[in-house]
Amino acid sequence: MxxxxxxxxxxxxxxxxxxxxxxxxxxxxxxxxxxxxxxDFSEGHYYDQFDPSSSLTVEHQAGLNHEVEGSRWRIQAYYLPKIETTLRKFALERSRIQILDCGCGNGWSVDLLNDTGLLTWGVDLSQLRRWQWRERKHKGNLAVADARRLPFEDGRFHFILCSGVIEHIGVQEYKLGAYSVKPLENRDAMRTAFLSELLRVLAPGGTLWLDCPNGAFPIDFWHGDRVGQARRHALNEGFLAKTGEIRSYLSAIKTPASLKPRSPHRLFRFQQVGRHWYGRAIRPLMGIYFNLMRVFPFSILAGTGLNPYLVLEISKEADHVHSKEHSTAILLIKQQ
Ligand SMILES: [Zn+2]
Known part of the structure; x- marks a missing residue:
């Protein structure tokens, strides 16, 4: 065998x-x-249900097409420059770096990053995504898997990207009629298990970027009834995560890790929100605001309720060295 x-x-x-x-x-x-x-490591338990023989609605297809530009932008304008900066700073060999996009959606990120010579893997727990992935160039690097049970060995990845995933863990979502969502009783335990699994597959000294709409900000532009539509929500809704909650999940995990909120500057093109008048009105202001948020003292706002979208940079301490293979490159990353 x-x-x-x-x-x-x-x-x-x-x-x-x-x-x-x-x-x-x-x-x-x-x-x-x-x-x-x-x-496919799902064992039949998917986040969604999708039958390839039934056709997608026009609106759904348009949404998926629209998504592609956003996926490219997320990598090319935001995460790739962050990764490149770290590689340059510590003179790390590109060919030795491994990346995971956990909740990679349409899989474009995996194609884009592999095409730059960074060995990248992607997982998602979706039948629809699995069907979409047949058209990806690097589809062999894509797998259907639950983020709480990843098919990778400990300490494998130097960088992990995880966008818009944590809020969907430990909640029941209702998509018939108006969008609504309810937290499950064991939500916090499920989210802690999810973060613990991400830290397990992260190399010592490696970086996990967790991004999600901010639960401490009263408007959600990402889960409206229609694409880009604003959704007002109560601050105790229990769906979108808050910085303090994620800190408390991390403190419950044995693996030592530190957390730094970052500005989402350049993460979005605000294209979807630009479909609505209020989106077009706030777009230029958001650009200026997020740019300011990159520098002190405005950087303090990145983790607070004054930032609509959280990007949390979580670093795993380098003490937990699992193998010689990873330790050389990764201890260098740690020397920041
Ligand atoms: Zn087994």
Missing amino acids: VVHASYVCPRCHGGMEIGPSGLICPACTITYPVADGIA
């Missing part, structure tokens, strides 16, 4: 063998199916 080099079993973290219809974990006696080169 050939052992698969990229993935481990998400249940037991053991090595897997390549079988005729998928990846086999001999310890758990499970076969994870692989189709079109894409492995």
Whole structure:
């Protein structure tokens, strides 16, 4: 049997063998199916339901097309420059770096980053995304997986991107009629388990960028009934995460990590919100505001209720060195 080099079993973290219809974990006696080169570790539990034989609505298709530019922008204008800065600062070898986009959606980020020579993997727990990924160039680096049970060994990734995921964990969402959402009783335990799993696969000294709409800001531009529509919400709604909540989840995890809120400057083009008059009105002001938020003392605002969108830079302490392989490059990252 050939052992698969990229993935481990998400249940037991053991090595897997390549079988005729998928990846086999001999310890758990499970076969994870692989189709079109894409492995599926969901065991049938998806975030969504999508039947490829039924056609998408015109609005849904338009939304997916619209998403592509935003995906490119997120990487090319925001995360790639951050990664490049770290690589240059510590003279890190590009070919040794591994990146995970957890909740990678349409998978464009994985194509874009791999095309720059950065070995990048993406996961999402979605049947729709799995269907979309068949058209990605680097589809072999995309897998269907639960963010709380990742198919990767400890300390694998030097950088992890995770956009708009945490708010969907530990809540029940209702999409029929007006959008509504309710927190589950074990929401905090689920979100802590999710962060703990991300820190497990993050290399010591590596960086996790967690971004999400801010629960401490009363308007949500990302989960309205229509794309880009503003949604007013109560500050105790229990859906969107707040900086303080994420700090408390981190403090409950054994792996030591530090958190720094960052400005979302250049993360968005405000295209979707620009469909509405209020979006067009605030767009230029938001650009100026987010730019200011990059520098002290305005940078203090990045983690507060005065910032509509959180970007939290979470660094895993380098003391937890798992392998020699990672320690050299990563201890350099730590010397900031
Ligand atoms: Zn297993």
